[in-house]
Amino acid sequence: MRSQRNARLMAGAPLPVRDGVAPSRVYLPPGSWSTLLEFLVERFRFIPPEVLRQRLESGEIVDQRGVAQQAGAAYQPDRWLWYYRMVPDEPIVPFELAVLHQDAHLVVIDKPQFLASIPGGRHLRETALTRLRDSLELPQLTPVHRLDRDTAGVMLFCRDPAARGAYQRLFQSRQVTKEYEAIAAWRHGLALPCVYRSRLEPSGSHFIMHEVAGEPNSETRIELIERDGAWARYRLLPVTGRKHQLRAHMHALGIPIRNDGFYPVWRPAEQADDYARPLQLLARAVEFADPFTGELRRFESSRQLQGASSPNALAP
Numbered sequence: 001m002r003s004q005r006n007a008r009l010m011a012g013a014p015l016p017v018r019d020g021v022a023p024s025r026v027y028l029p030p031g032s033w034s035t036l037l038e039f040l041v042e043r044f045r046f047i048p049p050e051v052l053r054q055r056l057e058s059g060e061i062v063d064q065r066g067v068a069q070q071a072g073a074a075y076q077p078d079r080w081l082w083y084y085r086m087v088p089d090e091p092i093v094p095f096e097l098a099v100l101h102q103d104a105h106l107v108v109i110d111k112p113q114f115l116a117s118i119p120g121g122r123h124l125r126e127t128a129l130t131r132l133r134d135s136l137e138l139p140q141l142t143p144v145h146r147l148d149r150d151t152a153g154v155m156l157f158c159r160d161p162a163a164r165g166a167y168q169r170l171f172q173s174r175q176v177t178k179e180y181e182a183i184a185a186w187r188h189g190l191a192l193p194c195v196y197r198s199r200l201e202p203s204g205s206h207f208i209m210h211e212v213a214g215e216p217n218s219e220t221r222i223e224l225i226e227r228d229g230a231w232a233r234y235r236l237l238p239v240t241g242r243k244h245q246l247r248a249h250m251h252a253l254g255i256p257i258r259n260d261g262f263y264p265v266w267r268p269a270e271q272a273d274d275y276a277r278p279l280q281l282l283a284r285a286v287e288f289a290d291p292f293t294g295e296l297r298r299f300e301s302s303r304q305l306q307g308a309s310s311p312n313a314l315a316p
Contacts, residue, residue, distance in 0.1 A: 014066035015082050020134030021124060024085045033075040060084065087124040094275070097131055100154070100299055105292065106167070107132060107141060107157040108299045113278040117146040117155065132157060145171050148244070150261065153180070153283025153301040166291040171241065177287040180236040180246060181305055183280035184255045186227050193223040196249045200242045208262055209244045211252060218242040220249045231258065233305055235284075246281065257281050280305070 015023035026043060033039040037056060041049045052071075055061055059068035061083045069081060095112035102108075109128060116123040119130060133141050144156040144167045158164040170176050197216035200209045219239040226233045234255075236246050244263070250256055251263035258280035282305060287298040 012064070013082055014062055014064055015084065017133060017139035018084060019125070020130040020132070020139075021084060021119070022133075022139075023082045025080050025082050028075070028077050028079050028081065030077045031075070035071070036069055036073045036075055037071040039075055055083070085119070085124060087122060090122065090124055090126055091273075093126045097128055098302065099132075099136075100302070102136075102159075105158060105160055105163045106144075107136065107138070107159060109155050109157065110301050110303060111147055111152055111155050111283075113150055113152045114273050114275065116149040118143055123149070128155065129157070144168055145241075147283055148247075148279075148281075150279035151281045151283060152278070152303055154286050154299050155283065156286065156299075163292070170288050170291060174239065175288055177285075178238055178241075178283070179285040179287075180238070181225070181282045181284045182234050182236055182246070182250065183231055183258045183305060184234055184250050185258075186230055186232040187253070187255045190253065190255070193221060195219065195221050196253060198249065198252060200245060200248055202243075209242065209248050211248070218245045218249070220246060222249075222253070 013023050013025070017023075026040075028036075028039065031039065033042070037049070037053060040052045040056075040061075044052060056069055056071040061069045061081055063069060064080055064082070093112070093115045095115065097112060097115060098110040100108045100110050109132065111117070111128050115131075116127040117129065119127050124130065129141065129143060133139055138159055140161050141157050141159060142161060142164050144158050144164060147153065147155050156167065158167055197219045198211045199214040199216050200218045201212050202208075203210040217240065221237040221239070223235040223237070224232060225235050232255075234250075236250075238245055242248075247257055247260055247263045251260070256263055259277045260279055260281075282301060282303055285298060285300040287296070289295070290297050
């Protein structure tokens with residue numbers, strides 16, 4: 001429901017998609033701010049006040065009608081303002097994004113590691129969504145699902161906003177078969193294949209999930225593909241789609257995925273990416289019956305794990 005409301009709101013945005021970047025918006029709630037600038041300074045406390053003043057004076061922040069707002073204007077609540085978000089000094093992700101398939105509804109890609117799925121935080125232009133909107137000239141393109149920034153592989157986008165819900169419902173109702181591969185430690189005595197279930201909840205620290213007592217809300221089937229010394233290649237078949245599910249489950253089993261910067265050791269977000277040590281997790285394939293044609297669709301990544309013994313098994 002939230003995504004539908006957001007889609008309706010974005011459809012009425014007074015600013016167009018620019019170079020693949022959609023406008024952002026901020027809601028003005030009831031409050032005691034005397035001027036618009038006073039509110040914005042408090043709302044965006046990490047942006048220098050002078051930068052906000054300059055953006056207002058240059059007409060970069062507009063209301064729903066597209067009217068530029070003034071820094072000294074009296075604060076008027078219960079409305080939206082629109083603007084283009086800026087990320088200064090955003091690092092370039094030096095890996096190509098491959099398009100596997102296009103049709104009237106879908107764009108299917110083979111995402112590299114280190115490229116975020118959608119804009120957020122430190123990532124705006126260097127995201128799969130922004131690159132695709134710009135390169136394919138599809139300003140209405142939207143993601144059907146997401147992959148972690150560190151995860152490579154198959155990801156689906158929808159060209160037609162009206163059709164997006166039908167594909168999203170397939171994922172929500174678990175009618176999509178998702179297949180992953182990973183290079184991880186070999187653990188003697190772990191019986192495979194196995195099905196691992198646990199209850200995953202946000203830990204409240206560093207975006208990490210952790211296991212808590214209670215009814216399981218996540219489930220993954222783990223199969224062994226091959227072993228090479230202290231490492232092995234695994235097939236991971238998630239039934240549910242919790243955040244960081246595969247990474248958390250493999251860590252809980254004592255076989256953390258190679259080069260994982262969150263499980264077991266958290267890497268600060270501001271730490272530079274180590275392109276020589278990508279996370280060894282690949283979204284190998286997705287398969288589903290198309291909601292419009294009934295056709296069985298299967299899309300597979302063309303990226304290859306180079307073997308459990310390789311020092312960096314999955315190259316970006």
